[in-house]
Amino acid sequence: MSEIKTVTLTIDGRQVTVPAGTSVLEASKVIGAEVPHFCYHPGLPVDGNCRMCIVEIDGARRPPVSCATSCADGMVVRTDTAAVKAIRASVMEFLLVNHPIDCPICDKAGECMLQDYYMQHDRKRSELRDEKVHKPRLVKFSDRIVFNGERCILCTRCVRFTENVTRTHELGIVNRGDRALVEVAGGGSLHNRYQDNVADICPVGALTKTDFRFKKRVWFLKHTDSICPGCSRGCNVVLDHDKNEVVRVMPRFRAEVNGHWMCDEGRDIHKRIGVDRLLAPRVKLPGREGGATPEEALEAVAEVLGEARKTPDRLAAIASSWGTNEEAFLFAKLFGETLRTPHMDVKSDSDEGYPEDDVLHTADHNPNRAGVVAQGVVPNDKKGGLGLAGILDACRRGDIQCLVVWGPGLSGHLPGGESELALVLSKVARVVYLGWKDDPVARLAHVALPTPAWAEKDGSYTNCDGIKSTSVRALDPPPGVRGEIEVLADLQARLKGRSYGRTFRELAAKTGAPLPPRRPAPALRQPSLYRHASGVARP
Amino acid sequence: MNPLLNPKLPEPAYKEEFTAGRLFTYRNPSDLTLWERLYVPEVLRGLSITGSIFFKNMGLWLVWLGYWARGRANEAPRGAVTVYYPEEERPDMTKVNRGKHILTQRLNGEPQCVACYMCATACPAWCIHIDAGEHPDPAIEKYPVRFDIEIDKCIFCGYCEEACPVDAIRLTTDYHTVDYLRERMVYDRDYLLSWNPTKVQQEHVYPGGEPRRG
Structure with missing residues (x-):
């Protein structure tokens, strides 16, 4: 077996050694310098369209996107300079130009990347004086997924998911500019068995699950590491529950078992808990x-x-x-x-x-x-x-x-x-x-x-x-x-x-069971507007 | 420094403290006079004060009875400052008193509420219970199917009012939340929506009917 080639670079004044080919974004995760991003997802190919993960690299002609830049030996990266912060703020401003900001009725509120990054990187009022662009809302992509075009920031995570993970190619972006929309190809509906994942990876509330829609605000949920017993794959999942009732099942990253994903049957597995129970001897x-x-x-x-x-x-x-x-x-x-x-x-x-x-x-x-x-x-x-x-x-x-x-x-x-x-x-x-x-x-x-x-x-x-x-x-x-x-x-x-x-x-x-990591005891109530409410590491 | 822990400090004869805007003086037993330490005379003096107020009130009440017999009870001199609730109510209740909740309405009478759970999240007594539903009108999208307030748990802090992004919940000045049954002290969506200013002035509306009297 050949040895893995590594490169050493400097990020925010700290030396990092990573395997060759690692992106600057992944490398900065190693030292805990969080680079904000919307379109990048570790389980999907890199697209680089959201421009949120821009960093400064010494010697580069202009600040590049860190998700699509591979680390090189001797690279000097800065993720928190004034220029980078200004770029992030203006990217946020553009993303929010036509966003409806209907967080009160949006199911993603509380675990929404747009919400979190607004608080971290923008925090100013919209300067738009014209009416926002209106797009189709409540489009049923299938029985399981509802699409809201106004909330969408066109990161194409969902499109890349259907192209690369399920390889069913149902979704695509149609039109250009502020008329661009995610649509199901040929006017059909999503028909793959992994479609709930597109709602998980959606960084905003554009894609929501019919099952979870309006059920519960995410900050009320408690999270417990579990597995899905639906098949012998045993996908690692997180059970999101409240008041002794599982409300939704979310995949938990485990590279060697299920990666980032799980199937729709597993999403419904909690519905079997209350059915046909033997309750007394x-x-x-x-x-x-x-x-x-x-x-x-x-x-x-x-x-x-x-x-x-x-x-x-x-x-x-x-x-x-x-x-x-x-x-x-x-x-x-x-x-x-x-x-x-x-x-x-x-x-x-x-x-x-x-x-x-x-x-x-x-x-x-x-x-x-x-x-x-x-x-x-x-x-x-x-x-x-x-x-x-x-x-x-x-x-x-x-x-x-x-x-x-x-x-x-x-x-x-x-x-x-x-x-x-x-x-x-x-x-x-x-x-x-x-x-x-x-x-x-x-x-x-x-x-x-x-x-x-x-x-x-x-x-x-x-x-x-x-x-x-x-x-x-x-x-x-x-x-x-x-x-x-x-x-x-x-x-x-x-x-x-x-x-x-x-x-x-x-x-x-x-x-020989792997002992579960002890999660910190959840706060009595966690209405956190500034941190990711679920408390789990977000891809 | 606690004087009990450090005997070198002289023990103060009395302590003065401002509490709720009033000066209170606490005296140590050591600086009571001999007359006060005899105890019984001071107790009798206290009894004479309360007794004189009692007999004065009773006399005034007899006077009041005379006025009442002639149908002129309102003109009678009043003894004690007690307000005879619920027959009487204080006229000087503040206008910003926080009382019963209402849900504001759209023009067609539907709740303004979008079931965002902000009030339920902000509520420190956890007394607001909401179930959200899909509204037939896609422009509204989300609305409360159930909106219950456990008024017996509510502490009337007004956080719900403050958290609401659409001004859907307000606290009125109406403080008549008493009842004899806990079940009737859960205000449901329809009751919270039934608020009507003219009706409130005329009579108090209780959920589930008028409470049983004594």
Whole structure:
């Protein structure tokens, strides 16, 4: 492997060494000298049309744009001279000539680059005496995206996104001068699966998401690092939530997983949290019928498993592919080590969603199949352990006495669906269900325990490429619902197994989960007009 | 310096302090006279002051009863300075008193409000709750579907009024916010929009009907 060539330059009097080919804008980020920019985005090709990132370079004939200038050895760059500040102020003035300044009704307000840069670099009244140019507003680019031409500053980020990331080429700039507009080619609509990203990268409020439109002002949102469980890519996301409700899902930059982007299906993933939830435990054991407290239900599970322990060959455990690595670790230890069953396998919890494509989406609609398998939830071949199909066949024959199902979606593995599931489970003496969805198995099981959804618990996930990402609990689970880690650790204790820890942080050392960076505690209320309200680094 | 921590400093005989524009004098027990330290005579003196005011008021009240019996209660001499709220109200209430909120209206009676949440953001009591909706008129675009003010939480600071970019919320001088039910103390959008100056002069309008009396 050849060594990467580096160059050394001086920015604001400080020496910086960066790989050759790095732009001056990126290099100045290294020393923390923020160069304002609108059209530059690290995930898109450089365009250099907004002229906001102009810096002074010694020896250059005129101040160049820093996004399109590569660093060179011995370069001397100045980002905060009076001349540069004057240029920024006049660029801002021109951008705001026809801007409607309708921040009160604009969803971007609070995380708008134009707003922030106005406060930082302009701060003066408009000198325009004529009427502003009016352009089409409320243009529906698709069911998901609404366009407001008056707010647009024509940075072409969205155009470059459809050209280079999705390569669908729907958007383009039509007309010139103050009549220029972003339009969908051929008068159609946006039809790619990643279109919500154009609203994210829009530096102003020209492109807004129908889903988030008027829902919440951004400064009310709390931000929690999470992952998207929609497919095995496991895109790193930020859940923006308020009042125990996720309002939107935004991509979080992770170069090796999802880069800057995520798909539209992932944007809607939070809508699954409240649907078909199993909220209270159900116990249908003889002598224990009727409503049960979580404690009684856990006792019932321990009793069932204690009984099944006598014949480990007739006990089978099916794990969820939506479970975290830590839960899978405890699951494997509980059933493989403490109860010594050879029959363990992982199933698909979900098969809804987009088919595979060549941008991000994978064919597997479960986030952590690889991780659950890696933690040891596999049939024990030495003892003739059965896989998922084998376990279901054994159930059908009546060879399994106790079946533990973790997570929904078992009926999807049977050609006959729910009716066949009822038939198969009727041959099993004891069925235990553990999951967050009110699944057919939950209705047929002898004991069903509710668990939190992924946004309601901490855990790490291993994606299709074997990269681990950690998801932090954003919401409170429904009252009385305890996490799988706690439930499995409790069962382990009741069945006199080894103790491996009861919290995510204890188990993370065993599964190698990357510990999430501790975010500073959010201010009580953050109506910040001067800083980026979301508190996350902006590309 | 705290005199208790530094015994070298002489202990002041009394302390004078301006509070709310008035001079208050605090005396130490040590400089009370012997007569004052006897306690009982001073207590009796205090009782005689309050007692004399009481009997004076009672006498005046009997006089008032006589006037009232003849239907001339307004002309009677008044004893205590108490205002008999809610039958009576102070006539000298300031014109800039901050009271109940109203939402201003467009010419067609729709709210002027554009649901920007500035008031809800500025509110230190977090008593303003807004849900925004898409207005059928694209020129207006955003408007409040729900606009609730929990008047029992409101501290009448007036920040909402100040934060509003479109002069949609104002505080009136009307301070009649009392009620017997918390549910009725949440003013909804329609109530806030129903403000009508002539109506307010005639009667107090309560959301959800007139409050139950005593």
